[in-house]
Amino acid sequence: MTRAATAAMAAMAVAPSAPVAPGAPVAPGAPVAPGAPVAAEETLLLRVLSAFIREDVVGLRTRSTAVEREDGRWLRLPLPLPDGGDGGALLVPVRADGFQGEDAARLPLLVREPDGRRLTGSEAVLGALTALADPLDLPGFDAFAEECRQTLATMRLHDRTAHEVFDDLTARYGGDPADWTGPAASLAYDTLAARLDHPVYPTARGRSGLDDEQLRAYAPEFHPRFGLRWLAVPREALTLPGGPAALPASWPSPAGLGLPELAHTHLALPVHPLTLGAPLRDALREAGLEGAAVLADGPYLDAVPTLSMRTVGLVGEPELHLKLPLATATLGLRNRRTIKPVTLAHGAAGQRVVEAVIAREPRFKDAVLHADETVYAHAGHELLAVLCRRYPAGLDRAVVLPLAALLATAPGGRLVIDHLADRFHGGDPVALLDTCLTLLLDWQATLYGYGIALASHQQNVSLVLDRTPQDGRTRLRLLFKDDDSPRFHVPRLRQTLGAEADELLAPFQDPRMLGEDHRAVTDMLTTITLHLCAGSYAFGLAEHGRTASPEAVLGLVRERLAEAAERLGTAPGEPGAVLRERVLDAAELPVKAMVTAGTLLTKERSGASDVNTHYTTGPNYLRRRGRDLR
Structure with missing residues (x-):
C-alpha cells in the first residue's frame, strides 16, 4: 500500500x-443557509x-x-x-x-x-x-493543515474579543463609523477589515508562528499601540535615496536613542518588535553587520498596525506610515512578510508611473491620489528595511478607509458600508458602491489603455469620502499605495508614453513585470481589480441581504467596465476591443490559485513563477445569465 x-x-x-x-441529510437540520450562524x-x-x-x-x-x-x-x-x-x-x-x-x-x-x-x-x-x-506534495499539505489550525485559533480569538475591540473603537473614535475621519481614525477601519475573511484565500486570518498574546499585542484586529525598536546601522551599509535629509523630521538620531557615540557614523533604522531576537540576529549576520549595528535599549515612537500588520501608523504623526519587515507569512507559506530591497525601488517607480499617467489624464488629477513612497532605506537584507509612506495632506475631515473594510461588521452590528451610505448616499449602499466603481473602473481601464495594470487589491485602495468645500456635495476619491508589482505591456506603454516609457520602466528589474502583449495586464486587471475590488462586492452585498441577487450590482460592474472599454477604442487590436473580448465577453476568466501556489505546491511542482499571479479559470460572471448567480 x-x-x-x-x-x-x-x-x-x-x-x-x-x-x-448521500441522499439523506448529513448534518443536523437543513443545509447551512446564507447568513445563518x-x-x-x-x-x-x-x-x-x-x-x-x-x-x-x-x-x-x-x-x-x-x-x-x-x-x-x-x-x-x-x-x-x-x-x-x-x-x-x-x-x-x-x-x-x-x-x-x-x-x-x-x-x-x-x-x-x-x-x-x-x-x-x-x-x-x-x-x-x-x-x-502526490507524496512529493505532502509537506505543502501538512503546512496548509497547520495554517488551518492557526486560522481557526485566530477566528475563535476574534469571536471572543469582538465586543471588547468594538467597545474600545467606540470609546476612541465615536459611535458612528461614518464620523471616523482623518488619517488616525482610518486605522480603526483597518481593525474592522482585519476581522473579515479574504474574498479568495481561505486561511487569510492566520499568521504563521504567532500566538494569541503576540496577536493581541501587534495585530491590526486588536488596534494595539506599541513602541518601535531601533537599530543604529553604519551609514555606509545603508541604501537611502536622497540621503539622511530625505528622512522624516521626526526620525531619531543615534544620540536620541541613547547611542551618542554613534551619532556621526550610524543612522537609525526602525525594527518591528516581532523581528527582535533570532530573526534580527540572523539578518545582521547574513548582512555582515553583526557587531557593527547596535540595537537601542528601549522603544521610541508609538505605533498602531495597519491592515497589512507589517505597516504601522505613527501615533503622533498619523499621516506617516512605516512599512517594516516581519518574519511571518500570510496568504500562504511562501507569502512572507519581509521586504525585498528591490521592491522598495519598484514601489517608488510605480508611483512615478501613476503620476505620469495622471499628468496626461487631467480628469483624474483631483480624483486619484497616491501616497508618497519615494523615501526608503535598507541594508541589503529583507529584514533590514523600511518604507516611509506619507499620505497626502488635507484628509483630516475625510473618511479614509480601505476597500477591504466596506463589508466588515461595525460596532453595533451593521456593515461599514451601511453607515457610510447613510451619511453620504441617502442610505443606499449600492449607490455608494456604484460611485466607487465608476471611478475605479475608469481609472484602471485608463491605465490598461496605457499598457499598465496595478496590483491594487482591496487593501491597497482606499476610499476618501468627504463633502466639497464649495457646495457641500458628496465627493469620493481613491487613494492608492504599494504599487510595487505592476504589469506592463511594454510596446503599448512605449506607444502611449513615447520616450518617457523607457525611463519609467528602467527601475523595474523583475522580468515578470515586462510583457510584450496584453496577457499579463489583462490577467492582473481581472484577478485583482475586477474580482477583488468589484465582483466580490456584488456577491457580498447579496449574501448580506443588501441586494436581491448579485446581478443587481454585476449589471453596474458590466456597464461601467463597458463604458470604460468604449473610451479606449473598439477597433480590432485597440485596448477597448481587447478588454471586451478577454474580459466582458470571455467564456471564462482567470482566477488566482492562491492556495496551490502559496502553500500546497512548490514552485517546481506548480509551475508558478509568482505565487500571486498563478491562475486557474472560473466562470465569467459578467456575462448575462437568465438565472440568479447564486
Whole structure:
C-alpha cells in the first residue's frame, strides 16, 4: 500500500463519523443557509473546501462527477486502489457559486463511499484529501493543515474579543463609523477589515508562528499601540535615496536613542518588535553587520498596525506610515512578510508611473491620489528595511478607509458600508458602491489603455469620502499605495508614453513585470481589480441581504467596465476591443490559485513563477445569465 493510501485509511479511521446515505441529510437540520450562524470551524472548512474545488486540488473539480441527490448536488471523487481497482469515493456536497468557481461547498464535510461514513472537522477532512496528494506534495499539505489550525485559533480569538475591540473603537473614535475621519481614525477601519475573511484565500486570518498574546499585542484586529525598536546601522551599509535629509523630521538620531557615540557614523533604522531576537540576529549576520549595528535599549515612537500588520501608523504623526519587515507569512507559506530591497525601488517607480499617467489624464488629477513612497532605506537584507509612506495632506475631515473594510461588521452590528451610505448616499449602499466603481473602473481601464495594470487589491485602495468645500456635495476619491508589482505591456506603454516609457520602466528589474502583449495586464486587471475590488462586492452585498441577487450590482460592474472599454477604442487590436473580448465577453476568466501556489505546491511542482499571479479559470460572471448567480 502507498504512503498516500495508508494516510487515507488512517485519516478515515480516526475521523468522527457515522453512517449516512448521500441522499439523506448529513448534518443536523437543513443545509447551512446564507447568513445563518455557523461555528468558526464550519465556516473555515466551507471556505477551504470551496477553494480546493476552485483550484482543482487532488482533482476535486476535473476528476469528480456531479451527482444529484434529494438534498442537492454532490461531487463524487473516485478513490482508486494501488492495484488500479475501485477504492470507493469521496463525496462533497456543493451548491452553484458563480463568482470564481462554478461550485462551492454546501456543507462542511465529506462522505465516504461505499460505507456512507461522514468526515467532519478540519483535521479529518484535510487528512482524507492529503492522503490523495502526490507524496512529493505532502509537506505543502501538512503546512496548509497547520495554517488551518492557526486560522481557526485566530477566528475563535476574534469571536471572543469582538465586543471588547468594538467597545474600545467606540470609546476612541465615536459611535458612528461614518464620523471616523482623518488619517488616525482610518486605522480603526483597518481593525474592522482585519476581522473579515479574504474574498479568495481561505486561511487569510492566520499568521504563521504567532500566538494569541503576540496577536493581541501587534495585530491590526486588536488596534494595539506599541513602541518601535531601533537599530543604529553604519551609514555606509545603508541604501537611502536622497540621503539622511530625505528622512522624516521626526526620525531619531543615534544620540536620541541613547547611542551618542554613534551619532556621526550610524543612522537609525526602525525594527518591528516581532523581528527582535533570532530573526534580527540572523539578518545582521547574513548582512555582515553583526557587531557593527547596535540595537537601542528601549522603544521610541508609538505605533498602531495597519491592515497589512507589517505597516504601522505613527501615533503622533498619523499621516506617516512605516512599512517594516516581519518574519511571518500570510496568504500562504511562501507569502512572507519581509521586504525585498528591490521592491522598495519598484514601489517608488510605480508611483512615478501613476503620476505620469495622471499628468496626461487631467480628469483624474483631483480624483486619484497616491501616497508618497519615494523615501526608503535598507541594508541589503529583507529584514533590514523600511518604507516611509506619507499620505497626502488635507484628509483630516475625510473618511479614509480601505476597500477591504466596506463589508466588515461595525460596532453595533451593521456593515461599514451601511453607515457610510447613510451619511453620504441617502442610505443606499449600492449607490455608494456604484460611485466607487465608476471611478475605479475608469481609472484602471485608463491605465490598461496605457499598457499598465496595478496590483491594487482591496487593501491597497482606499476610499476618501468627504463633502466639497464649495457646495457641500458628496465627493469620493481613491487613494492608492504599494504599487510595487505592476504589469506592463511594454510596446503599448512605449506607444502611449513615447520616450518617457523607457525611463519609467528602467527601475523595474523583475522580468515578470515586462510583457510584450496584453496577457499579463489583462490577467492582473481581472484577478485583482475586477474580482477583488468589484465582483466580490456584488456577491457580498447579496449574501448580506443588501441586494436581491448579485446581478443587481454585476449589471453596474458590466456597464461601467463597458463604458470604460468604449473610451479606449473598439477597433480590432485597440485596448477597448481587447478588454471586451478577454474580459466582458470571455467564456471564462482567470482566477488566482492562491492556495496551490502559496502553500500546497512548490514552485517546481506548480509551475508558478509568482505565487500571486498563478491562475486557474472560473466562470465569467459578467456575462448575462437568465438565472440568479447564486
